Amino acid sequence: MSHKLRVNLILMVIISLLALLVWQSQPESMPPLSKLFPAEIHSITIRTGTNNLIMGLEQDQWMIDGQPALASRIEQLLTISQTASLNRFPAPPDLTPFGLENPAIVLLLNQERFSFGDIDPLNGWRYVLHNGVVHLIGNGYHHHLTAPLEAWLEQPGA
Numbered sequence: 001m002s003h004k005l006r007v008n009l010i011l012m013v014i015i016s017l018l019a020l021l022v023w024q025s026q027p028e029s030m031p032p033l034s035k036l037f038p039a040e041i042h043s044i045t046i047r048t049g050t051n052n053l054i055m056g057l058e059q060d061q062w063m064i065d066g067q068p069a070l071a072s073r074i075e076q077l078l079t080i081s082q083t084a085s086l087n088r089f090p091a092p093p094d095l096t097p098f099g100l101e102n103p104a105i106v107l108l109l110n111q112e113r114f115s116f117g118d119i120d121p122l123n124g125w126r127y128v129l130h131n132g133v134v135h136l137i138g139n140g141y142h143h144h145l146t147a148p149l150e151a152w153l154e155q156p157g158a
Contacts, residue, residue, distance in 0.1 A: 038078035
């Protein structure tokens with residue numbers, strides 16, 4: 001066996017071992033926030049303070065108070081049910097440190113309740129209480145949850 005061939009074989013073995021090591025060190029996929037799939041959702045309620053925004057699916061069209069809702073925006077919001085739970089722990093008796101004792105935002109997807117609290121100061125993730133578990137999720141949904149009614153309605157002629 002020539003020296004070049006031997007070096008190439010050794011390099012191939014090393015590359016294969018490194019590839020195997022990288023593949024095995026990949027983190028497991030993170031579980032979703034809930035078991036509810038976006039296609040199963042037929043009603044959405046967003047409670048912020050004393051305001052309730054109620055959206056319902058009627059004959060394959062999302063509606064708000066009899067007006068067509070902006071489907072693209074609702075589709076983005078529906079993905080929250082399957083967003084990654086980046087970290088989670090059982091809800092402690094005192095939810096105050098997480099802003100979940102009296103949450104500013106409550107989202108109902110069908111009848112599943114998601115309470116939105118403060119932002120974790122360490123990594124900027126949002127605390128969400130769902131089914132007795134405090135989850136940490138990315139903060140990319142907050143602007144949808146605080147949007148005014150007009151932002152959800154389909155604009156005539158658009």
